[in-house]
Amino acid sequence: MNNDPLVQAAIDVRLRAYAPYSRFPVGAAVETADGRIFAGCNVENAAYPEGTCAEAGAIAAMVARGGRQIHRVVVCGGTDAPCTPCGGCRQKIREFAAPETPVSMVSAGGTVLLVRTLADLLPDSFGPDSLT
Numbered sequence: 001m002n003n004d005p006l007v008q009a010a011i012d013v014r015l016r017a018y019a020p021y022s023r024f025p026v027g028a029a030v031e032t033a034d035g036r037i038f039a040g041c042n043v044e045n046a047a048y049p050e051g052t053c054a055e056a057g058a059i060a061a062m063v064a065r066g067g068r069q070i071h072r073v074v075v076c077g078g079t080d081a082p083c084t085p086c087g088g089c090r091q092k093i094r095e096f097a098a099p100e101t102p103v104s105m106v107s108a109g110g111t112v113l114l115v116r117t118l119a120d121l122l123p124d125s126f127g128p129d130s131l132t
């Protein structure tokens with residue numbers, strides 16, 4: 001087990017995922033600069049491309065509560081292989097996180113399988129600062 005509340009949030013929310021097509025439920029949790037935790041799960045759709053990822057749900061929940069800075073991310077894919085964020089989610093995290101922000105991939109039991117920084121996952125990225 002793991003007593004990190006961010007890990008537990010990702011594990012718990014994964015159980016609420018709606019993934020009838022892929023049968024691959026995912027949970028994600030983000031922690032903001034002020035220590036708040038927001039969680040999200042994947043929500044699939046019969047029109048497949050309309051499905052949304054767990055990370056997108058967690059980020060939307062954060063923004064809806066006024067959060068703007070992600071300090072940590074945890075993703076739980078339920079398998080013993082790390083569930084790394086898809087390319088689109090890496091870019092979504094990039095909008096609100098610094099290059100050194102850790103992204104941890106955990107098992108359903110809370111074992112940390114892999115930790116990468118955002119810059120590891122998305123090198124030479126395009127972000128808000130690129131537009132100024």
Ligand SMILES: O=c1ccn([C@H]2C[C@H](O)[C@@H](CO)O2)c(=O)[nH]1
Binds near residue numbers: 025054084085
């Ligand atoms: O980091 C990830 C990887 C995959 N998925 C979802 C998308 C889809 O619903 C299912 C299979 O790809 O897993 C996520 O939510 N987050």
